[in-house]
Amino acid sequence: MSDIATLVDRYQAWLKDRTVLKQVNGWTEITAPFLDRHNDYVQIYAKREEGGLVLSDDGHTLDDLRASGCALDSPRRQAILQTTLNGFGVKLDHSALVVRATADNFPLRKHNLIQAMLAVNDMFWLASPITRGLFLEDVAAWLDLTDVRYLPRVKVSGASGFDHIFDFAIPKSRRSPERLLRAIGNPTRERAESFAFAWVDTAEARKQRDVEPIAYAILNDEERAVPPTVNEALVAYGIRPVPWSARDRVRDELVA
Numbered sequence: 001m002s003d004i005a006t007l008v009d010r011y012q013a014w015l016k017d018r019t020v021l022k023q024v025n026g027w028t029e030i031t032a033p034f035l036d037r038h039n040d041y042v043q044i045y046a047k048r049e050e051g052g053l054v055l056s057d058d059g060h061t062l063d064d065l066r067a068s069g070c071a072l073d074s075p076r077r078q079a080i081l082q083t084t085l086n087g088f089g090v091k092l093d094h095s096a097l098v099v100r101a102t103a104d105n106f107p108l109r110k111h112n113l114i115q116a117m118l119a120v121n122d123m124f125w126l127a128s129p130i131t132r133g134l135f136l137e138d139v140a141a142w143l144d145l146t147d148v149r150y151l152p153r154v155k156v157s158g159a160s161g162f163d164h165i166f167d168f169a170i171p172k173s174r175r176s177p178e179r180l181l182r183a184i185g186n187p188t189r190e191r192a193e194s195f196a197f198a199w200v201d202t203a204e205a206r207k208q209r210d211v212e213p214i215a216y217a218i219l220n221d222e223e224r225a226v227p228p229t230v231n232e233a234l235v236a237y238g239i240r241p242v243p244w245s246a247r248d249r250v251r252d253e254l255v256a
Contacts (some may be wrong), residue, residue, distance in 0.1 A: 004204050007237070008160065011197055032114055035190045036064075036121045042114055052102040055109060059095040061117045070124050081120065087153055087165050088116035111162050118194065122186060135185035135220045135244075136167060142247060143168065148254045156180070158201030166198075176256040178213040187219045192230045196237035203238070215239040216250065 018033030027045040034042045045056050065072065072081055085091065089112055091098050097116055101109035143150055154169040168181040180202070184191050199215045217234050219226045221243045234241045242250050 004200060007200055008204065011200075012160075030110070034114055034118060034194065035188070036118065037124060037186065038064075042117055044110065044113055044117070046110075049100075052100055053106060055099050055101060055113050056093070057097045057113065057117050059097075061097055061120050062095045065120070065124055068124055072123070077123070080123065083153075084119050084123075085116055087155065088112040088119070090116040108162055115165075115194070118191075136183045138244075139167070139181075139183040139218050143254070146251050146255065148251075150181075154180075156202050157205060158198070159204040160201050162201060164198035164202055166202075170254055173256060176214075176253070179216060179254060180213055181216045181218060181254075183218045183220075185220045187217075187221070187226045187230045189227065189229045189233055192217070192233040196233060196239060199239055200237055216254075217241050218244060218247065220244050 015033065020031040022029040022031070024045070027047045030044050030046060032042050032044070036042060043057075043060070045058050046053055062072065072078060081092075085097065089099065089109075097113060097120065099109045099113045140152065148170060150168040150170050152168060154166050155163050156166060156169075157163055166180045167183045170176075170179040170181070172178040180199070182195050182198075184195065195215075195217055203213060203215070215238065217239050219230065219241055222245070226241070226243055231241045240250070
């Protein structure tokens with residue numbers, strides 16, 4: 001447990017050291033060390049208002065999707081967008097992703113907004129002609145086909161107090177512990193590290209309750225191989241990487 005605590009401390013120190021603040025037209029621009037699909041750092045904007053603070057992406061996330069040919073005008077895409085935002089407690093204000101915070105819950109609200117921006121950013125892959133459907137739906141369909149019982153979109157509180165969303169949670173049984181799964185449609189090191197933090201933070205909290213869960217990352221390798229750095233990052237934090245092409249290797253573990 002002390003090793004895990006040290007990793008969490010190092011992650012939080014890295015996050016603080018790589019965060020940059022700048023004043024822009026009465027707002028504070030916060031540049032966080034998380035990369036979008038353009039390999040640009042994520043930026044949010046904070047401003048004091050009566051009763052607290054408002055945090056916004058200034059409409060960048062959805063504007064970028066539209067500019068990239070991923071219009072969110074169909075009912076299905078609107079439903080996916082709303083479900084994603086609801087999972088992080090983020091609101092849509094015209095084209096901006098917005099949360100409101102107090103001094104006490106600012107870290108949590110900031111974390112949720114950034115995670116929502118990254119999740120919505122991944123909706124770009126809906127516009128790609130080489131993508132056959134939404135990867136999350138493919139994973140859910142495979143779990144259904146193989147008779148794996150699961151709970152979708154489970155929110156779990158971590159030791160840090162942050163909430164983390166797992167795409168699927170498989171309850172413990174007499175033969176197996178609880179299993180938490182995340183489907184990563186665009187495997188990058190940044191996505192792996194984000195999941196690693198969620199897992200380490202969650203595992204620490206659940207171990208304190210004598211629960212020993214197992215984490216799986218289901219990685220989309222249909223169009224390109226998963227970079228070695230992704231697998232290395234996941235394994236380093238005790239997460240089992242599962243290439244989509246090799247998913248049947250873990251079927252019995254998930255059914256149990």
